[in-house]
Amino acid sequence: MTAIQMTFNDPLLVVIAGPTAVGKTPFGIELAGTCSTEIISADSRQFYREMKIGTAAPSREELAKVPHHFVHHLSIHETYNVSRFEADALALLDNLFDKHRIAVMVGGSGLYIDAVCRGIDHLPDPDPVIRNDLKELLSVSGIEALRDELYKSDPEYAKVVDLANPARLLRALEVCRATGVPYSTLRSNKSKQRPFRILKLALELPRDLLYERIDNRVDRMLENGLFEEALALYPQRHLNALNTVGYRELFDHFEGLTSLEYAVTKIKTNSRRYAKRQLTWFKKDQDYKWFMPDDIGRVLELPECKMQKANIKIKNQL
RNA sequence: ACGGGUGUAGCUCAACUGGUAGAGUGGCGGUCUCCAAAACCGUAGGCUGUGGGUUCAAAUCCUACCACCCGUG
Numbered sequence: 001m002t003a004i005q006m007t008f009n010d011p012l013l014v015v016i017a018g019p020t021a022v023g024k025t026p027f028g029i030e031l032a033g034t035c036s037t038e039i040i041s042a043d044s045r046q047f048y049r050e051m052k053i054g055t056a057a058p059s060r061e062e063l064a065k066v067p068h069h070f071v072h073h074l075s076i077h078e079t080y081n082v083s084r085f086e087a088d089a090l091a092l093l094d095n096l097f098d099k100h101r102i103a104v105m106v107g108g109s110g111l112y113i114d115a116v117c118r119g120i121d122h123l124p125d126p127d128p129v130i131r132n133d134l135k136e137l138l139s140v141s142g143i144e145a146l147r148d149e150l151y152k153s154d155p156e157y158a159k160v161v162d163l164a165n166p167a168r169l170l171r172a173l174e175v176c177r178a179t180g181v182p183y184s185t186l187r188s189n190k191s192k193q194r195p196f197r198i199l200k201l202a203l204e205l206p207r208d209l210l211y212e213r214i215d216n217r218v219d220r221m222l223e224n225g226l227f228e229e230a231l232a233l234y235p236q237r238h239l240n241a242l243n244t245v246g247y248r249e250l251f252d253h254f255e256g257l258t259s260l261e262y263a264v265t266k267i268k269t270n271s272r273r274y275a276k277r278q279l280t281w282f283k284k285d286q287d288y289k290w291f292m293p294d295d296i297g298r299v300l301e302l303p304e305c306k307m308q309k310a311n312i313k314i315k316n317q318l
Numbered sequence: 319a320c321g322g323g324u325g326u327a328g329c330u331c332a333a334c335u336g337g338u339a340g341a342g343u344g345g346c347g348g349u350c351u352c353c354a355a356a357a358c359c360g361u362a363g364g365c366u367g368u369g370g371g372u373u374c375a376a377a378u379c380c381u382a383c384c385a386c387c388c389g390u391g
Contacts, residue, residue, distance in 0.1 A: 114351080
């Protein structure tokens with residue numbers, strides 16, 4: 001219903017998603033460059049300026065080709081979450097659409113992309129004290145304790161959550177404790193209307209090829225100094241941002257728990273698993289149109305993009 | 319060449335004195351409205367190197383062969 005109200009004159013957000021290492025970055029730059037617009041990153045780890053190598057963030061040269069937003073704009077010491085990203089991205093898009101008819105969002109963090117496209121219920125920012133208390137409860141009394149509290153404070157949610165997943169329980173309970181209201185009553189599960197059209201594209205490669213690319217990229221990261229980058233961050237390893245593939249495995253090595261060789265193998269394995277989870281997430285969303293990383297030509301022929309190119313031509317002629 | 323050892327799931331290994339094979343890991347699939355590159359769940363893989371033999375019954379015992387490892391030459 002809502003989509004029907006949109007016309008080709010409304011601004012367009014093109015989303016480029018896909019598993020890690022599939023080639024989203026060059027694809028996005030090519031597309032944004034052709035449409036002479038800017039890129040919004042939706043990669044929850046490329047936000048952090050201290051993590052350049054291990055997150056395969058766009059290179060200096062790539063960043064110079066097209067204006068990027070939300071790349072290296074945070075420090076690992078800052079707390080950030082999807083809700084803030086939604087707000088930041090919407091504010092930015094509002095600005096971008098003053099100058100451009102099209103914007104490109106590139107990233108692999110499904111939850112973050114969905115927050116921009118569909119919205120996320122607005123809940124109070126987590127209270128670090130409550131969060132720590134709950135973590136304490138978990139480590140001392142186990143997941144049972146979390147379940148027991150959830151049965152009392154939000155029996156409805158207890159029916160639908162994965163009761164084996166501490167992260168889910170922690171989240172629900174921190175909201176219950178902070179608001180004094182059952183978490184489930186604050187979840188609307190409704191998509192929000194956006195003042196722009198959205199075109200969702202996802203990139204894919206045959207599994208064996210993707211895995212090969214992942215392995216190679218990890219090797220390249222190490223050549224480029226991932227070891228040194230991680231070593232420098234080692235003292236801050238407890239920060240959440242660093243609980244990330246490519247760093248945690250090396251931290252284990254620095255700790256003396258594993259060999260370097262093992263750590264590298266583990267980085268590759270965990271990256272593959274991450275890629276699989278990303279694919280599962282994006283495949284579930286029927287809105288995505290799937291392309292190969294070298295299909296940029298076909299994408300530019302899509303009616304939405306064609307129109308944009310036409311507009312550029314007209315502008316240039318004037 | 320001789321002596322010893324090992325051959326079990328893609329990989330690393332289990333299976334007491336014979337009772338028709340298990341685990342970790344990887345693979346595959348999925349969940350997920352906020353610390354998400356996180357957290358969690360579910361599955362499929364083995365004619366036990368090959369051929370004989372003993373036995374009601376063999377991964378397990380005997381035998382031949384093959385492969386690999388160690389030692390001596």
